[in-house]
Amino acid sequence: MGSGTSTQHHFAFQNAEKAFRAAALIQRWYRRYVARLEMRRRCTWSIFQSIEYAGQQDQVKLHNFFSYLVDHFTPSSHNERDFLNRIFTEERSPQASETQNCGDYDSIEVPDSYTGPRLSFPLLPDHATALVEAFRRKQRLHARYVLNLLHEARKHLVQLPNINQVSTCYSEEITVCGDLHGQLDDLIFIFYKNGLPSPERAYVFNGDFVDRGKDSVEILMVLFAFMLVYPKEFHLNRGNHEDHIVNLRYGFTKEVMHKYKIHGKKILKLLQDVFCWLPLATLVDEKVLILHGGVSDRTDLELLAKLDRHKIVSTMRYKTRKENKKQAEEKGNANQTGSAGRPSPWFLPQSRSLPSSPLRPSTHKAHRAGRSSSVPCGVPLDPKELSRRVRRSVDLELERCRQQAGFPAIKEKEEPSSSESEVDSDAEEQPQPTPEEWRQVVDILWSDPMAQEGCRANTVRGGGCYFGPNVTERLLQKYHLQFLIRSHECKPEGYEFCHSRKVLTIFSASNYYEVGSNRGAYVKLGPDLTPHIMQFQANKATHTLTMRQRISRVEESALRALREKLFAHSSDILVEFKKHDKDETGLIALSDWAAAVESVLHLGLPWRMLRPQLVSSLTDNKLAYKSWLENLAKEKLSQQNIQSSLLETLYRNRSNLETIFRIIDSDHSGSISLDEFRHTWKLFSSHMNIDITDDCICDLARSIDFNKDGHIDINEFLEAFRLVEQSCSGGDVSDCPQVTNSSNRDCSSPGAH
Amino acid sequence: MADDRDRDKVAVAEFHKKIKEAFEVFDHESNNTVDVREVGTIIRSLGCCPSEGELHDLIAEVEEEEPTGYIRFEKFLPVMTEVLLERRYRPIPEDILLRAFEVLDPAKRGFLSKDELIKYMTEEGEPFSQEEMEEMLSAAIDPESNSIHYKDYITMMVIDEN
Numbered sequence: 001m002g003s004g005t006s007t008q009h010h011f012a013f014q015n016a017e018k019a020f021r022a023a024a025l026i027q028r029w030y031r032r033y034v035a036r037l038e039m040r041r042r043c044t045w046s047i048f049q050s051i052e053y054a055g056q057q058d059q060v061k062l063h064n065f066f067s068y069l070v071d072h073f074t075p076s077s078h079n080e081r082d083f084l085n086r087i088f089t090e091e092r093s094p095q096a097s098e099t100q101n102c103g104d105y106d107s108i109e110v111p112d113s114y115t116g117p118r119l120s121f122p123l124l125p126d127h128a129t130a131l132v133e134a135f136r137r138k139q140r141l142h143a144r145y146v147l148n149l150l151h152e153a154r155k156h157l158v159q160l161p162n163i164n165q166v167s168t169c170y171s172e173e174i175t176v177c178g179d180l181h182g183q184l185d186d187l188i189f190i191f192y193k194n195g196l197p198s199p200e201r202a203y204v205f206n207g208d209f210v211d212r213g214k215d216s217v218e219i220l221m222v223l224f225a226f227m228l229v230y231p232k233e234f235h236l237n238r239g240n241h242e243d244h245i246v247n248l249r250y251g252f253t254k255e256v257m258h259k260y261k262i263h264g265k266k267i268l269k270l271l272q273d274v275f276c277w278l279p280l281a282t283l284v285d286e287k288v289l290i291l292h293g294g295v296s297d298r299t300d301l302e303l304l305a306k307l308d309r310h311k312i313v314s315t316m317r318y319k320t321r322k323e324n325k326k327q328a329e330e331k332g333n334a335n336q337t338g339s340a341g342r343p344s345p346w347f348l349p350q351s352r353s354l355p356s357s358p359l360r361p362s363t364h365k366a367h368r369a370g371r372s373s374s375v376p377c378g379v380p381l382d383p384k385e386l387s388r389r390v391r392r393s394v395d396l397e398l399e400r401c402r403q404q405a406g407f408p409a410i411k412e413k414e415e416p417s418s419s420e421s422e423v424d425s426d427a428e429e430q431p432q433p434t435p436e437e438w439r440q441v442v443d444i445l446w447s448d449p450m451a452q453e454g455c456r457a458n459t460v461r462g463g464g465c466y467f468g469p470n471v472t473e474r475l476l477q478k479y480h481l482q483f484l485i486r487s488h489e490c491k492p493e494g495y496e497f498c499h500s501r502k503v504l505t506i507f508s509a510s511n512y513y514e515v516g517s518n519r520g521a522y523v524k525l526g527p528d529l530t531p532h533i534m535q536f537q538a539n540k541a542t543h544t545l546t547m548r549q550r551i552s553r554v555e556e557s558a559l560r561a562l563r564e565k566l567f568a569h570s571s572d573i574l575v576e577f578k579k580h581d582k583d584e585t586g587l588i589a590l591s592d593w594a595a596a597v598e599s600v601l602h603l604g605l606p607w608r609m610l611r612p613q614l615v616s617s618l619t620d621n622k623l624a625y626k627s628w629l630e631n632l633a634k635e636k637l638s639q640q641n642i643q644s645s646l647l648e649t650l651y652r653n654r655s656n657l658e659t660i661f662r663i664i665d666s667d668h669s670g671s672i673s674l675d676e677f678r679h680t681w682k683l684f685s686s687h688m689n690i691d692i693t694d695d696c697i698c699d700l701a702r703s704i705d706f707n708k709d710g711h712i713d714i715n716e717f718l719e720a721f722r723l724v725e726q727s728c729s730g731g732d733v734s735d736c737p738q739v740t741n742s743s744n745r746d747c748s749s750p751g752a753h
Numbered sequence: 754m755a756d757d758r759d760r761d762k763v764a765v766a767e768f769h770k771k772i773k774e775a776f777e778v779f780d781h782e783s784n785n786t787v788d789v790r791e792v793g794t795i796i797r798s799l800g801c802c803p804s805e806g807e808l809h810d811l812i813a814e815v816e817e818e819e820p821t822g823y824i825r826f827e828k829f830l831p832v833m834t835e836v837l838l839e840r841r842y843r844p845i846p847e848d849i850l851l852r853a854f855e856v857l858d859p860a861k862r863g864f865l866s867k868d869e870l871i872k873y874m875t876e877e878g879e880p881f882s883q884e885e886m887e888e889m890l891s892a893a894i895d896p897e898s899n900s901i902h903y904k905d906y907i908t909m910m911v912i913d914e915n
Contacts, residue, residue: 019877034885038798
C-alpha cells in the first residue's frame with residue numbers, strides 16, 4: 001500500500017470517528033429532549049387528574065353544606081324560611097304515574113316542519129341504525145320521541161335483574177365499553193370500527209354515559225334504542241354519573257335544558273327514574289364481572305342481586321323516608337310549596353342517616369345564629385329582638401325538619417321496615433334502602449383499585465373505597481370469577497390492567513381532558529374470555545400532530561386550568577408567600593414558592609417540574625411574587641369590572657355556584673331572583689368561612705344582574721365568567737352579551753381579604 | 754467558610770426536593786420505587802444529558818445487588834445528588850449541536866436528506882430504535898423537500914424547550 005492510501009485511510013478513519021461522535025451527540029441530545037417531553041406529559045396528566053378529583057371533593061363539600069344548613073341555619077324572616085324550605089323540599093310526582101307519563105308525550109305534537117328522526121314503537125333495528133345516522137348528521141330528536149323512548153326503556157329496564165347474566169354461547173363475541181361521558185363521536189367511532197350491535201355482536205356499556213361531553217342526550221337515545229331492539233344482547237350498567245344530583249353539577253342537566261327548553265323538565269324527571277332502574281352489574285359466563293367503579297372488602301354479590309335497586313335514587317345522598325299523607329295533614333304544614341307532589345326534605349343531616357362518610361366534617365361549625373339571620377341589604381334588627389327570634393326559630397326549624405323527615409324523636413335510628421313499603425294508594429310512599437344496601441351500591445359505583453393491599457375509604461372521590469389486590473383476589477375466589485372489568489377512571493391508553501391482570505379498567509372517552517390527552521379503548525371477549533383490547537382516538541386531527549405538538553396542546557390546556565386555580569386562591573397564596581418573606585423583600589425562593597403553593601392548593605403536583613411553565617422571570621433565582629400574582633389576575637380582570645377579591649372568590653367556588661344555581665332554579669327556568677342568590681350566597685360563604693360583607697354581596701348580586709331586571713340569567717352569568725363550555729352553548733356563544741358593567745367599580749368596603 | 758457550607762446544605766436540600774418530585778412522578782404504586790426503564794427519563798428531566806452508556810453505568814450504581822427491575826428511592830437519591838452537585842452530564846449547547854450536524858453535512862448544504870439522517874441515526878453512535886427514528890422524522894423532516902434543515906430544526910426544538 002502506498003503512502004497515499006494510508007493517508008486516505010487515516011483521513012477516512014478520522015472522518016468516520018467524527019461522524020460517529022457527531023451522531024452520538026445528536027442522539028444524546030434528542031433522547032434528553034424526548035425525556036423532558038415525557039415528563040411534561042406526565043405532569044400534565046397529574047394536573048388534570050388532581051383538578052378533576054378536587055372538583056369531586058367539592059361536590060361532597062356542597063353536600064355537607066346543605067346538611068350544615070339544616071342543622072344550624074336560623075331563618076329569621078318568613079321569606080327566608082320559605083326560601084330555605086324551597087331549597088330543602090323537592091316535588092315528587094306521584095309514583096303511580098304510568099298513565100300520567102303516557103299522557104306526557106302523547107299530547108306533544110310534532111310539527112310537520114320537523115325533519116329529524118321519527119320513532120315508532122316497537123322499535124326495529126333499522127330505526128336504531130337510522131337514529132345513529134341522524135345524530136351523526138347533527139339532527140336532534142324531538143322531545144316527544146325522547147320521552148316515548150325513555151318511557152319504553154323504563155318498561156324494559158324494570159324487568160331486568162340487578163346483575164345481568166350474559167352468556168357467550170349465543171353471541172360469538174362481547175364488546176365491553178367504558179365511560180363515554182357525552183362524547184358521541186367516540187360511540188359512533190366504536191360502532192363504525194367494531195360494528196353495530198346485532199344478535200351476534202353483544203355489547204356491554206359500563207356506565208357514565210352522560211355529563212361533561214356535549215351529546216349526552218344523543219348517546220342515551222342510541223343506547224336505549226339498541227337496548228330495546230336487541231334486549232338479549234345489549235346491556236347497560238349504571239355508573240355514578242347516572243344520577244340526577246351529579247348531573248346538576250357536571251353538565252347533563254344543563255344540556256337537557258338547553259336542547260329541550262319546553263319539555264326538558266319532564267325529560268329530566270323521567271330520566272331520574274330511568275337511571276334508578278339501570279342494572280348495577282353484568283356477569284359474563286359467570287366468570288367475568290363487569291361493573292362501573294369497583295368493589296370493596298364488604299361487597300356482597302348476593303345482597304346486591306337481591307336489593308331493590310330502584311330505591312337508590314342517588315348515591316350522592318342517602319334519602320330517608322318521607323312523611324306520609326296523614327302526618328302532613330295533621331301538622332298542617334303551611335310551608336308546602338308542592339302542588340301535586342308531597343314535598344320531602346331532599347337533604348338530611350348525614351350524621352343521622354349515612355354510614356360513615358370520609359369527608360364529613362368532624363365537628364359542625366359553631367352555631368352562627370346571630371350572623372346568618374340578618375338579611376343582606378335589609379333593615380338591621382334590634383339585638384334583643386334578634387336573639388329572641390333566634391332562639392325561637394332554631395327550635396322551630398329543627399322541629400320542622402324532623403317532622404318532615406318522619407323522625408318521631410331525635411335519637412331514633414333510621415331503620416325502614418318492610419311494612420313501610422306498603423303503598424297507600426294516594427300517598428307515594430317510597431321504600432328506602434337500608435344503610436348497608438346503600439353502601440353496597442356506592443361501593444360498586446365509586447371505588448377505585450389501588451396497588452397496596454387492603455381497603456380504605458376513597459377520600460379523593462368522597463365515596464366508595466380504594467381496594468387492593470387482596471380484596472380483588474378474595475372476591476374472585478369467593479364467587480369463582482376470573483377477572484373484573486371496570487371503568488370510572490381515565491387512562492392515557494384508554495385501558496389499564498392491574499392486580500396481576502385480574503382487574504381491567506376500560507375507558508372509552510378519548511381526548512377526555514383535551515384533544516390529544518388520551519386514547520379511548522374497548523375490550524372484546526371471545527368464547528375463551530381472553531380480553532382483546534382495541535384502542536382509538538376519535539379526533540382525526542391528533543393523528544397528524546407530532547408527539548411534541550400533541551403534548552403542547554394538552555399541556556397548554558392543563559396549565560390554563562392550573563393558572564386559574566392559582567388565581568382563585570391568590571389571597572391565601574399571598575399570605576403564605578409573606579410567611580416566607582419575613583424581611584418583606586417582595587421576593588421568594590423557588591423552594592418556598594413550591595411549598596407555599598402546595599400548602600394552599602393541596603393538589604400534590606410536582607411544582608418544581610412545573611415551575612418553568614408557571615413562572616417566567618426570576619431575579620437571582622427568586623420570584624417577585626406580588627407581580628406574579630398580579631399577572632395571574634390580569635387575564636381575568638380585563639374581562640370583568642368586578643372587584644378582584646370577589647372575582648377570586650367566585651372563581652374558586654364556581655362549580656359550587658353553578659350547582660347551587662341549578663338547585664335553586666327548581667323549575668329549570670334558567671333564571672333565579674336576586675334575593676335567592678343573595679340568600680344562598682350569604683349562607684354559602686358563611687359556611688365556607690368566606691369573609692364577605694353584606695355590602696359586597698349586594699354589589700356582587702347587582703353586578704351580575706346584567707339587564708337589571710331583578711333576575712339573574714344563569715347561563716348569562718356563567719358565560720360572563722367563561723364557565724359555560726363552548727360546546728354546550730353551541731352557536732349561542734356569539735349571542736351572549738359582553739360584560740361592560742361599569743356601575744360597580746368602587747366597592748367601598750371590600751371583603752376582608 | 755461557614756457560609757459555603759451553609760450554601761451547600763441549602764443546595765443539597767433543594768436538590769433532594771427536586772429529585773424526590775421527579776421520582777414521585779413515576780412512582781406509580783407510591784412505594785418509593787420506579788421501574789428501571791423510567792430512570793433515564795427521570796435523570797434527563799432533572800437537567801442531565803448522559804449518553805446511553807453513561808446512563809447504563811448510573812443505573813448499575815443504583816440497582817439492587819440482584820436486579821429486580823425496580824430502583825429504590827433510597828439508593829437513587831444519594832447517587833443523583835452527587836450527579837447534580839458535580840454538575841455531571843451537562844446539556845449540550847446549541848452551537849455544539851449545530852457543529853455536530855455540520856460534521857454530518859461536509860458539503861455544507863445546510864440540510865441532510867431523510868435517508869442520510871436515518872443512516873446516521875440508526876447505524877452510527879448509539880443507534881436509535883425504530884420508534885425513536887420515526888418520532889424524530891415526524892417533526893424534523895420537511896415533507897416537501899424530504900430533508901431536515903438542521904439549523905431551523907434546532908432553533909425550533911430549543912424554543913419549544915423553554
